Amino acid sequence: MPLLATTQFQHFSEPLALQCGAVLADYRLAFETYGRLNAERSNAVLVCHALNASHHVAGVYEGREKSEGWWDNMIGPGKPVDTDRFFVIGINNPGSCFGSTGPMDTNPATGEAYGADFPVVTVEDWVHAQARLLDVLGIGQLAAVLGGSLGGMQALSWTLQYPERVRHAVVVASAPNLTAENIAFNEVARRAIVTDPDFHGGHFYRHGLVPKRGLRIARMIGHITYLSDDVMNEKFGRSLRPLAQREGAAPTTDDPAALLRDYHYSTQDIEFQIESYLRYQGDKFSEYFDANTYLLITRALDYFDPARAHGGNLTQALAPATAKFLLVSFSTDWRFAPARSREIVKALLENRRDVSYAEIDAPHGHDAFLLDDARYLGVVGAYFERIAKELA
Amino acid sequence: MTEQATMQALAALVPEGSRVLDLGCGDGAMLDYLQRARRCSGYGVEIDDANVLACVRRGVNAIQLNLDEGLAIFEDNSFDVVLQIDTLPHLRNAEVMLRETARVGRTGIVAFPNFAHWPNRLSVLRGRMPVTRRLPYQWYDTPNIRVGTYKDFEVLAHKNRLRILDAFGMQEGQVVRWLPNARAGTAVFHFERAA
Numbered sequence: 221m222p223l224l225a226t227t228q229f230q231h232f233s234e235p236l237a238l239q240c241g242a243v244l245a246d247y248r249l250a251f252e253t254y255g256r257l258n259a260e261r262s263n264a265v266l267v268c269h270a271l272n273a274s275h276h277v278a279g280v281y282e283g284r285e286k287s288e289g290w291w292d293n294m295i296g297p298g299k300p301v302d303t304d305r306f307f308v309i310g311i312n313n314p315g316s317c318f319g320s321t322g323p324m325d326t327n328p329a330t331g332e333a334y335g336a337d338f339p340v341v342t343v344e345d346w347v348h349a350q351a352r353l354l355d356v357l358g359i360g361q362l363a364a365v366l367g368g369s370l371g372g373m374q375a376l377s378w379t380l381q382y383p384e385r386v387r388h389a390v391v392v393a394s395a396p397n398l399t400a401e402n403i404a405f406n407e408v409a410r411r412a413i414v415t416d417p418d419f420h421g422g423h424f425y426r427h428g429l430v431p432k433r434g435l436r437i438a439r440m441i442g443h444i445t446y447l448s449d450d451v452m453n454e455k456f457g458r459s460l461r462p463l464a465q466r467e468g469a470a471p472t473t474d475d476p477a478a479l480l481r482d483y484h485y486s487t488q489d490i491e492f493q494i495e496s497y498l499r500y501q502g503d504k505f506s507e508y509f510d511a512n513t514y515l516l517i518t519r520a521l522d523y524f525d526p527a528r529a530h531g532g533n534l535t536q537a538l539a540p541a542t543a544k545f546l547l548v549s550f551s552t553d554w555r556f557a558p559a560r561s562r563e564i565v566k567a568l569l570e571n572r573r574d575v576s577y578a579e580i581d582a583p584h585g586h587d588a589f590l591l592d593d594a595r596y597l598g599v600v601g602a603y604f605e606r607i608a609k610e611l612a
Numbered sequence: 613m614t615e616q617a618t619m620q621a622l623a624a625l626v627p628e629g630s631r632v633l634d635l636g637c638g639d640g641a642m643l644d645y646l647q648r649a650r651r652c653s654g655y656g657v658e659i660d661d662a663n664v665l666a667c668v669r670r671g672v673n674a675i676q677l678n679l680d681e682g683l684a685i686f687e688d689n690s691f692d693v694v695l696q697i698d699t700l701p702h703l704r705n706a707e708v709m710l711r712e713t714a715r716v717g718r719t720g721i722v723a724f725p726n727f728a729h730w731p732n733r734l735s736v737l738r739g740r741m742p743v744t745r746r747l748p749y750q751w752y753d754t755p756n757i758r759v760g761t762y763k764d765f766e767v768l769a770h771k772n773r774l775r776i777l778d779a780f781g782m783q784e785g786q787v788v789r790w791l792p793n794a795r796a797g798t799a800v801f802h803f804e805r806a807a
Binding site: 546562565566569570572574575576577578579580581595598599602603605606 | 631661667668669674677690
């Protein structure tokens, strides 16, 4: 029987002071839980999400077959993070567009949607919000906090802001901060959104519009950076789009005829399969993702930099962490490169913390952290096995 | 089991409670033993996925790195003991790694197959590279790309200003102190940096 997921909501009336100085007076968090909290309340695992994901990390919704959570290959009964042994919590961060309070909600100060007025939220703010949900759930200390990419930054931040509340941190395909190139990609995506005429300074809701063009381009850029050159070549190469394929349809690969047809000699039609793929991904994304949320979340990525308050010294920054760590990176991930994970490992070593580090030689770029790879899932599974043994 | 005996003989060189770095730690058995029997702590470095998995499974800290890319991730003098057990012959830059061992550790323990063990000499005298239990590979597919002898290591250690604290051979799980260069399949060196 598949794992059934149910979204829950928790309302908070105690204001949340944000790093930017603003205050979220009143807010709600969407979350899901899987498995059972044990009598000692010691088996809770918090999963933090990345850019375009949500609290729906595992399982399916009743009656909706294809509604698997975004990390369903990692989390569930008998999976690496085994919900038969752990009480797993997926949580949606404030500022998101998937259920927690975000830019589409009503701003109590104006009675209108927040839009661009939603305060800038940081990784640290998210961790504080998550901690409050744990308080409500009666969980003092997590067996583990787990996240990939931006989610890994939250997991790392947990060990610094609430060291006594985390026994283990599993940080996958992440970094101690973004490089200039990485911020640059985010900026291009943001400019695409902000300069879309339908954006209206972030208050497009009142015009009944969505800056879809901007969102599409933002997604296309993101997508390119999540893949590797090799995997893109393998998947698409120079294949041309089959003649029969409709505009906006999911691209099909492996059509030998497509390779052989004549060029259209057009500058604007879709010629190559990779173009078709990117447009398809962009279209899909623009249908469900909120433009203001995209701006907020990429900004949270840019701002994260725990070493900043320590003159750039990451070792000093990580000194408060007492958790045990597992870090995982992927060899072809150039957006969150192995070298960045190694910086975290080095800082932990210098603080004499328990840390293991697996560098998986996978071809899939940053996307690898969401995919099935026996070595990756194996090492995370083995680590959680150890955590489970500590519970017994 | 002779491997167990060799492990224990090497472990005996590691002071109780030491902070240990095990370069090429394999499945983590040595570190696991040192943690349990001698209250040590530390990390293993491994390149192989299956070995990293085995370490994580048994609760040994493993860092997946290619030793040929150096030990930049480790600070000077950050370990009491650095182990290199059957690792040196696999390294392209064995001398650099020896220096790195002396940089990050206060002491080092190196063990490797001794090419001057008499059955190996006999084989070479007969005109063939040795294939033994200790060196089970054919010359064309061996991972041991830096084969050397007990005596060779003494010379290399001297060249790199390492002071040898103890050195002996191991054969069939027994310590060999008389003519180890000829009588032992494994050479063991315990050293520190000369001041």
